[in-house]
Amino acid sequence: MATFYNQIPSASALFSLYTTFSAIKMLFRTILNEVVPLYIRNYITVKFAILFSTYFQTSFTFIIEQRWDSMENQTFRAAEIYLPTRLAGLSTGKLLVGSNDLKNPAAEPKLALPVNTKIIDEFEGIHLEWILDSIETQNFPYEKQYFHLTCKKQFREKIMTDYFKHLTKSAEKIMRNREKLLIYTYNREQSVWKAAIFEHHTTFETLAIEPQLKTTMIDDLDSFSKGKDFFKSVGRAWKRGYLLYGPPGTGKSSMVAAIANYMQYNIYDLQMQSVRDDADLRNILTSTKNRSILLIEDIDCGADSTSRRKTKKEENDQLQKQKQKQDIGVSLSGLLNFVDGLWSSCGEERIIIFTTNHKEKLDQALLRPGRMDVHILMGYCTPFVLKNLVTMYLKIDDHVLFDPIEKLVLEVSVTPAEVTQQLMASKNADIALKGLLEYLENKRFKKKEDTKVEEDGETEDAVTKEAET
Ligand SMILES: Nc1ncnc2c1ncn2[C@@H]1O[C@H](COP(=O)(O)OP(=O)(O)OP(=O)(O)O)[C@@H](O)[C@H]1O
Secondary structure (H helix, E strand, O other), X not given: OOOHHHHOOOHHHHHHHHHHHHHHHHHHHHHHHHHOOHHHHHHHXXXXXXXXXXXXXXXXXXXXXXXXXXXXXHHHHHHHHHHHHHOOOOOOOOOEEEOOOOOOXXXXXXXXXXXXXXXXXXXXXXXXXXXXXXXXXXXXXXXXXXXXXXXXXXXXHHHHHHHHHHHHHHHHHHHHHOOOEEEEEEEOOOOEEEEEEXXXXXXXXXXXXXXXXXXHHHHHHHHHHOOHXXXXXXXXXXXXXXXXXXXOOOOHHHHHHHHHHHHOOEEEEOOHHHOOOHHHHHHHHHOOOOOXXXXXXXXXXXXXXXXXOXXXXXXXXXXXXXXXXXXXXXXXXXXXXXXHHHHHHHOOOEXXXXXXXXXXXXXXHHHOOOOOOEEEEOOOOOHHHHHHHHHHHHOOOOOOOHHHHHXXXXXXXXXXXXXXXXXXXXXXXXXXXXXXXXXXXXXXXXXXXXXXXXXXXXXXXXXXXXXXX
């Protein structure tokens, strides 16, 4: 009777079987490699893989890349905003935590998306798995990230039609309720925008400007933010351009802060010097988000259009500026053309703000009608602005020194920055206002002196000319 032990082949029989099988396998592989060309072998392998995945795979994966058609992919952006809300309380295995709140180091750290970690979401009972992945590429200026969103194959349509809508709507809601605004500056070395928390507390309530200007600005911003359909109906891009001009210290930056706080828009603060060329500019602009402000300060580095003879120093300055302009590879009007063209096709709800201390020096291309929608003069203090500042800083609305100070404000050009500096000198209204009065009197005295020197100079010139002739 054959026992179990009798049926087990001997070790030598097993070894000879193994060597025979290996030899056949090697022979088959050699024939295959020599007879069948590589591309046919690859083709067969791919076909097999597709066949197996189609018939046996039950899941479906959406891939969401950072860029879409060389623009920032808004679906990717929405996922980036939405997914951190799915992290708290979930056992993802690992979490990224951090804070960039410099003002409050003890602030509770925020959660961010770790790379290569599964994040689970659920939508109308459908189980979804998100993974953020990244690869380094040579073509892309920095690491390229993308999301994998996996669901059961049968829910593919539902996810396409309903879940992505839910994702973008949720992201929009989160953005609207976000408590802190961000200010981005462009890092030329890494070709990325770097964010910091924007904590400029100026609002339209604390900005001392003429009431008419305040109302105009607020109305303009309101109609802009509600103007999606209007802009569409007249075939224009949903964007608004403001040119803020006026002497230093008249509140141009404060106005930008008031606009950002009112609209709840992040600011992209662009230094033209950090732009290398058109390709760089395209990258810079396409990586800015909707509902934001593109701010370009002190743009008066264009050619001086005034006919006044320049001093040696001014000529040197201009040469330097022209050189810088060549170095940066894009001109301001080039930027404008770009913004007009590019943002008309891809951006929505954008504000662009230029500031300058010398409107008269600006390139005419900038001032052409239709370029900057609204030109706003941020001027010297008027009696109204002065009173407004005093009320804000000293919490008083009347004082015996008001009258002489108001008269002086009409005589000398004083900026709100100068006035606030004097008002900050003391919390005591008598001391602060006395200081302001003296400051203005000094200014008036200096102005008179300067006028006298100028007049004397002109008389001397006339006398010299007469003597020469
Ligand atoms: N209209 C204003 N209302 C209230 N505060 C103001 C106003 N203008 C200026 N200030 C005060 O003066 C400071 C400097 O003003 P700001 O930087 O806004 O001026 P600016 O016109 O942008 O100057 P620059 O051209 O030098 O950049 C502000 O921090 C603010 O305290």
